[in-house]
Amino acid sequence: MPDHNASTLAVNLEKLLPLLEEVFANGGEFSLVVTGTSMLPMLRDGKDMAILVDPPCRLNKYDVPLYRRKDGSFVLHRVIGIRKDGYVLCGDNQVIPEYGIGHDQVVAVLAAFVRDGVRIPCSDPRWRRYAVCRTALRPMRRIAGKGKRLLNRMCKKRGVEKR
Amino acid sequence: MKRKEGFLLRKIDDTAIVVPVGETSRSFHGMITLNETGVFLWEMLSGETGPDALAQALCSTYQIDRETADRDVARFLEKAQKAGLLEE
Numbered sequence: 001m002p003d004h005n006a007s008t009l010a011v012n013l014e015k016l017l018p019l020l021e022e023v024f025a026n027g028g029e030f031s032l033v034v035t036g037t038s039m040l041p042m043l044r045d046g047k048d049m050a051i052l053v054d055p056p057c058r059l060n061k062y063d064v065p066l067y068r069r070k071d072g073s074f075v076l077h078r079v080i081g082i083r084k085d086g087y088v089l090c091g092d093n094q095v096i097p098e099y100g101i102g103h104d105q106v107v108a109v110l111a112a113f114v115r116d117g118v119r120i121p122c123s124d125p126r127w128r129r130y131a132v133c134r135t136a137l138r139p140m141r142r143i144a145g146k147g148k149r150l151l152n153r154m155c156k157k158r159g160v161e162k163r
Numbered sequence: 164m165k166r167k168e169g170f171l172l173r174k175i176d177d178t179a180i181v182v183p184v185g186e187t188s189r190s191f192h193g194m195i196t197l198n199e200t201g202v203f204l205w206e207m208l209s210g211e212t213g214p215d216a217l218a219q220a221l222c223s224t225y226q227i228d229r230e231t232a233d234r235d236v237a238r239f240l241e242k243a244q245k246a247g248l249l250e251e
Contacts, residue, residue: 015175019182022171028188049192114192 013074020108024054029111038091039064039076042130048115050076052108059087059103062131064110064122067101076110080135092134095142165250166208166243172197181205181248191247200225204239208249214240 023030030052034043043050052066059065063079067089080097081088087106090097112121120127169187173180179202183191197205203224204217217240218232225232243249 019171019173019175019180022173023182023184023188026171026184027186028182028184030182030188031192031194033193051192119192 014072017107020052024108029053030108031114034076034113038093039078040093042092042127042134043076043113044115048113050110051112051114051119053111055103055106055109057103059106059109062128062135065089065106066108066110067105068107069105074107078131078135080138090135090138095138095145097138164208164213164240165211166205166248167250170248172202172205195246195248200235201239204236208243 020030032050032052033046034048034050035045037045042048050066055065059079059082061079061082064076065079065087066074066076068074075089075091077089077091077094077098079087080090083099086100086102088097088099089101110122112119114120122128122131167187169183169185169191170181171184173182179197179199181195181197182188183194200221203221207217207220214233214236217236218229221227221232221235222229227235240249
C-alpha cells in the first residue's frame with residue numbers, strides 16, 4: 001500500500017476544504033497525516049494517517065468526526081454522547097468533553113486509519129472494543145489525572161524532587 | 164506512458180496538489196505536491212507520451228538544454244512510477 005507522505009506539507013485545512021468536498025463528491029476518501037496527541041493511543045502524532053469520508057446525515061456514538069470549532073480550528077475527536085443540544089466530543093487522550101457540537105460543524109468522519117502501512121477500518125472489532133472501553137474509562141482517567149496533579153503539588157510543596 | 168485515471172490536480176495558494184478520487188483514493192493514501200514543471204509534465208501525461216516527447220516539450224517551453232530536460236524527466240517519471248501514478 002503506498003504511503004506518499006514521506007515529506008509532509010503543511011496546508012491550512014480551511015484552504016483544503018473545497019478540495020475535501022470535491023473528493024467526497026467524487027465518491028473518494030481524503031487522507032491526512034494526524035497532528036496532535038489528543039487521539040492517542042489510536043492516532044499517533046505525525047505517524048498515522050486518517051482516512052476521512054463524507055459524513056453521514058447523523059453520527060453515532062464512538063464515531064470520530066473532523067469538525068470545525070466556532071473559533072475556526074479543526075479537530076478530530078470521538079463522539080462520546082449525543083444530546084439534544086448536539087454531540088458530546090472528547091479526544092481519546094483527553095478527559096474534558098466538549099458539548100453542543102452541531103452536525104453542521106462536522107466536515108468529515110474517520111472511516112479508517114493507516115498505521116505502519118496497514119489500513120485499519122474503524123469497524124474493525126478490536127478498535128470498536130477499544131473505542132467502547134476508552135470512552136467508558138474516561139471518568140476514571142479524569143480522577144487519575146486529578147490524583148496525579150495533587151500528588152505532584154504535594155511533592156513540590158514538600159520539596160521532593162521528581163525522579 | 165500515461166498517468167492513471169482517478170486523480171485531481173488543484174491549486175491551493177501557490178501549491179499544486181494532486182489528490183486521488185473515487186476508487187483510487189481507497190488504495191492511494193496521501194497527496195502529492197508538484198512544482199511548475201511537475202504540473203507541466205503531469206498535464207502532458209494525460210495522453211500517451213514518451214520520455215523523449217516530454218523532454219522535448221520541456222526544452223521548448225522552459226528554454227533549458229536537452230541534458231537537463233532528460234534528467235528532470237527521468238527523475239519525475241521515476242518518482243511517479245514509484246508512487247504508482249503511471250499506467251504500466
